Amino acid sequence: MSVRELVVLGTASQVPGRTRNHNGYLLRWDGEGFLFDPGEGTQRQMLLAGVSASAVTRICVTHFHGDHCLGLPGVVQRLSLDNVRHPVHAHFPASGQEFFDRLRHASVFHETAELVEEPVARDGVIAEGEFGELRARRLDHPVESFGYQLAEPGGRRMLPELLARFGITGPEIGELQRAGSLRFGSRTVTIDQVSVVRRGQRFAFVMDTRLCDAVYELADRADLLAIESTFLEEDAGLAEEYGHLTARQAARVAAESKVGKLVLTHFSQRYDDPTKFYEEAKEIFGGEVVVAADLSRVSLPKRR
Known part of the structure; x- marks a missing residue:
C-alpha cells in the first residue's frame, strides 16, 4: 500500500526550544523517502518518529545555514551503520560544495553506504524517476538557497x-x-x-526566503505546501531584513497558488503561542492550515 505523508522531525528556526528541534522533514512518497533539511538532532528525531535510515532515498538541502544542515553528519554516518543497501542521492546548492564535504566527512567512520552527490547549480528538473520529477528553484535569501517541488506525472x-x-x-x-x-x-x-484525466500530485518545500516569483512557482497547485513562516506579520520588517516570510505571506502564497493543504513551520523562538500563526494564516487562506509540531505526521490530501 502506498503512503504519502510528511513526517515532521523539527520545526524550529535558528534556535531550538524545549518542544521544537532544528529543522527536519521526511516526505514518504510511495517507495521513496525524501529527507529535507536535516538540522542538528535529526538522527535522534528520526528514531523518536519511528523513521529508519533505510527509509531515506534522497536528501535535499535548501541551503547551508546550520539549522538546515548540521544533522547531515549523523544521518550520513547512520546510513552506513545501518547498512543501507540502496544508493541515497544528495541534492544541495552547488555553491556550498565545501560545506557539504565538511559535513559528510565531519568525523571518522566506516563508510559503506553509497551517497550520490548531485549538486544543484540552476533552476529546473534535477531528478526523475517513478516518483515523477524533482524540481528546484532559487529563492531570495542572504545565502544561496533552493526550494524543491516534487511533481507526479498525470494519468x-x-x-x-x-x-x-x-x-x-x-x-x-x-x-x-x-x-x-x-x-x-x-x-x-x-x-x-x-x-477522465487524473492530475498528478505535487509537494512543495519552501524554506528561508523573502517573497519572490520562485516561491509562487514552487507552490503552484501543490497538494501539500510545507513553507517557512518564521515571523508573524507584526514583525514583517524583520522578516524582510533577514530574508524570511511571515505566516500571512505564506498564506497568501497558498491562496494565490491554489494549494490544497498548507503546512507552516520554521518558527522563531520569539513566539510562544503557535495558535497565532494559525489565526493569521486562516485570515487569508481558506483551505486546511497545519501549524507543524515536532514528530507529527501530515498526510497529503486526496487527489483533486
Whole structure:
C-alpha cells in the first residue's frame, strides 16, 4: 500500500526550544523517502518518529545555514551503520560544495553506504524517476538557497460504468490504455470516452526566503505546501531584513497558488503561542492550515 505523508522531525528556526528541534522533514512518497533539511538532532528525531535510515532515498538541502544542515553528519554516518543497501542521492546548492564535504566527512567512520552527490547549480528538473520529477528553484535569501517541488506525472482514471456501456472488459482495458483507442467492427472507442484525466500530485518545500516569483512557482497547485513562516506579520520588517516570510505571506502564497493543504513551520523562538500563526494564516487562506509540531505526521490530501 502506498503512503504519502510528511513526517515532521523539527520545526524550529535558528534556535531550538524545549518542544521544537532544528529543522527536519521526511516526505514518504510511495517507495521513496525524501529527507529535507536535516538540522542538528535529526538522527535522534528520526528514531523518536519511528523513521529508519533505510527509509531515506534522497536528501535535499535548501541551503547551508546550520539549522538546515548540521544533522547531515549523523544521518550520513547512520546510513552506513545501518547498512543501507540502496544508493541515497544528495541534492544541495552547488555553491556550498565545501560545506557539504565538511559535513559528510565531519568525523571518522566506516563508510559503506553509497551517497550520490548531485549538486544543484540552476533552476529546473534535477531528478526523475517513478516518483515523477524533482524540481528546484532559487529563492531570495542572504545565502544561496533552493526550494524543491516534487511533481507526479498525470494519468487517466478509467470509469467502470463507461467501460461497461461499451462492453470493454478484461485485457481489452489494458489494450485501450496502451493504444489510446480500440476498434469494434465499424466502431472505434477512444480512451477519452471511458476515462477522465487524473492530475498528478505535487509537494512543495519552501524554506528561508523573502517573497519572490520562485516561491509562487514552487507552490503552484501543490497538494501539500510545507513553507517557512518564521515571523508573524507584526514583525514583517524583520522578516524582510533577514530574508524570511511571515505566516500571512505564506498564506497568501497558498491562496494565490491554489494549494490544497498548507503546512507552516520554521518558527522563531520569539513566539510562544503557535495558535497565532494559525489565526493569521486562516485570515487569508481558506483551505486546511497545519501549524507543524515536532514528530507529527501530515498526510497529503486526496487527489483533486
